[in-house]
Amino acid sequence: MTLASTRLLGIAIAASAGLTLMFLLWRRRQQQQQLQSLQEARRRPPTVESAAPAQVLPDPEMAEAPPPELDPELEIILSLRFKPEDRLRPIRTQNAGRSLACNHFVAAGEIVLQKRVEAKAPRWPCALALLTASEQAVVRLAGGEGHTFLGQDGEESASASASWVAYEIESMWLLAIRAARISRTSPPVFAALIRLENHLADRPADARDVVHRAAAALSGALHKGANIDVPPPTLATLLGVLLTNAFGLRAPGESVGDRRLDGYAHAFALSLNCSLFNHSCEPNVTTDFVINNYGQLTFRAACDLPAGTECFIAYVATEEPTYIRQRELRRTKCFTCACALCTDPTEKERCGGFLRCASCPAGWLRWTALPYGDELGKPVCDEGADWQCGRCGARTTHADVLAWDTALRERMGAAVEDPNQEELENGGTFAGEGDRREIGHGGSGGGRTGTAPASHVEVRLRALLNEALVRCHPNHAIVLQLRLLL
Numbered sequence: 001m002t003l004a005s006t007r008l009l010g011i012a013i014a015a016s017a018g019l020t021l022m023f024l025l026w027r028r029r030q031q032q033q034q035l036q037s038l039q040e041a042r043r044r045p046p047t048v049e050s051a052a053p054a055q056v057l058p059d060p061e062m063a064e065a066p067p068p069e070l071d072p073e074l075e076i077i078l079s080l081r082f083k084p085e086d087r088l089r090p091i092r093t094q095n096a097g098r099s100l101a102c103n104h105f106v107a108a109g110e111i112v113l114q115k116r117v118e119a120k121a122p123r124w125p126c127a128l129a130l131l132t133a134s135e136q137a138v139v140r141l142a143g144g145e146g147h148t149f150l151g152q153d154g155e156e157s158a159s160a161s162a163s164w165v166a167y168e169i170e171s172m173w174l175l176a177i178r179a180a181r182i183s184r185t186s187p188p189v190f191a192a193l194i195r196l197e198n199h200l201a202d203r204p205a206d207a208r209d210v211v212h213r214a215a216a217a218l219s220g221a222l223h224k225g226a227n228i229d230v231p232p233p234t235l236a237t238l239l240g241v242l243l244t245n246a247f248g249l250r251a252p253g254e255s256v257g258d259r260r261l262d263g264y265a266h267a268f269a270l271s272l273n274c275s276l277f278n279h280s281c282e283p284n285v286t287t288d289f290v291i292n293n294y295g296q297l298t299f300r301a302a303c304d305l306p307a308g309t310e311c312f313i314a315y316v317a318t319e320e321p322t323y324i325r326q327r328e329l330r331r332t333k334c335f336t337c338a339c340a341l342c343t344d345p346t347e348k349e350r351c352g353g354f355l356r357c358a359s360c361p362a363g364w365l366r367w368t369a370l371p372y373g374d375e376l377g378k379p380v381c382d383e384g385a386d387w388q389c390g391r392c393g394a395r396t397t398h399a400d401v402l403a404w405d406t407a408l409r410e411r412m413g414a415a416v417e418d419p420n421q422e423e424l425e426n427g428g429t430f431a432g433e434g435d436r437r438e439i440g441h442g443g444s445g446g447g448r449t450g451t452a453p454a455s456h457v458e459v460r461l462r463a464l465l466n467e468a469l470v471r472c473h474p475n476h477a478i479v480l481q482l483r484l485l486l
Helices: 003-042 072-081 133-141 160-171 173-185 187-193 205-226 232-245 322-333 398-417 454-471 477-485
Strands: 054-056 088-093 097-102 111-116 119-122 247-249 267-270 285-287 296-301 364-367 386-389 395-397
Touching: 119 173, 133 173, 133 205, 160 173, 160 205, 160 232, 160 322, 173 187, 173 205, 173 232, 173 267, 205 232, 232 267, 322 398, 364 398, 386 398, 395 398, 398 454, 398 477, 454 477
Parallel strands: none
Antiparallel strands: 054 088, 088 097, 111 296, 119 267, 247 267, 285 296, 364 386, 386 395
């Protein structure tokens, strides 16, 4: 290459770099102007607008004034992250807030969303080798390995909700540290993350107290160990966001539904985009809950999705009966599901929540909280609800049903996880009652981890299956789980 051509090439490269820099500066100025205009619009007096079932979130380059309840900073982030060519777009629904809908037709099995997560971390406690030096410093300041960051081992909480909150925050302790670090590395993204739904105000007082004590401990440890200054109230909001929006992740190579209806979360991730999915017990979008090599979560259509269809994922194991799904959603996500499956007393003729009546051989007990007859289609109302036989009218309390359900799950867990026990009645704790978070948005998990001969475990599981069939409908989740384990 001649000297002249080399000089020309250098000039071309310099010109290209200069143009790129000019474009980036122009784009940044445009974003700042968009944010400023939206902030000014937010300060204007609110105007009355007609209600609509669903609205596309306003494009900051076209919208003159967003509705007063919208958060301008979050809308900016979302509009920049969802491109016109994406298959999904953010929308606002009348009853469920932000959600996602299809831009155009998507065939079953096709990818509808694939986005990088903002933060991911293994379940805590984990090997310190997986932590950076600053993360190790924060951990040691908050109690060290083998201790809860709340400062007391084995702390008893006053309610099931507070116990779940304490356990979940501890499990996501490392994720909380990494999410808090975003406040330094990308302040606009952090500002958007803490504007996601957090449900702190909807949780019991003792559960909120757990969150605020954890936030205070985390704030001090971050300041001393990593020189990251985030005030406790902001961290309390962040912890609420994690409890509501974090995804539980499967271990690499773990198959979906492998011997479990739910699954054990080996790690957690927080995604601004993916958190917009709302819940349905009949989801039309699925995921394998595995981060790919590019740091992305992948979601696929479970059926054909016409343009404009709102997309849903499941936060809990959909094989569970309605009375269990509703309990888990209220405890973990603070809402009552009113999907078609939950408002149908037969669960779309699956009848998985039916229990045999002890007073008449042909009768089935049903939960009276579920809508029936003229009430079909209305939301579940379990205040004072019990169970009644549709044939003879015999009744039993909801507390008795939950106690029976819990006891049988405990015995199933004991048979699998501690198969050397002599008496099943004195078994251990089943992982489905809150000591393990489910793959997805919350719940439980477990697995077959015993070392006894398979035949010994099988005998116990078959005995439990026969016992369950005496009381459960064949489509009950306990029966399905026992058959999976066998």
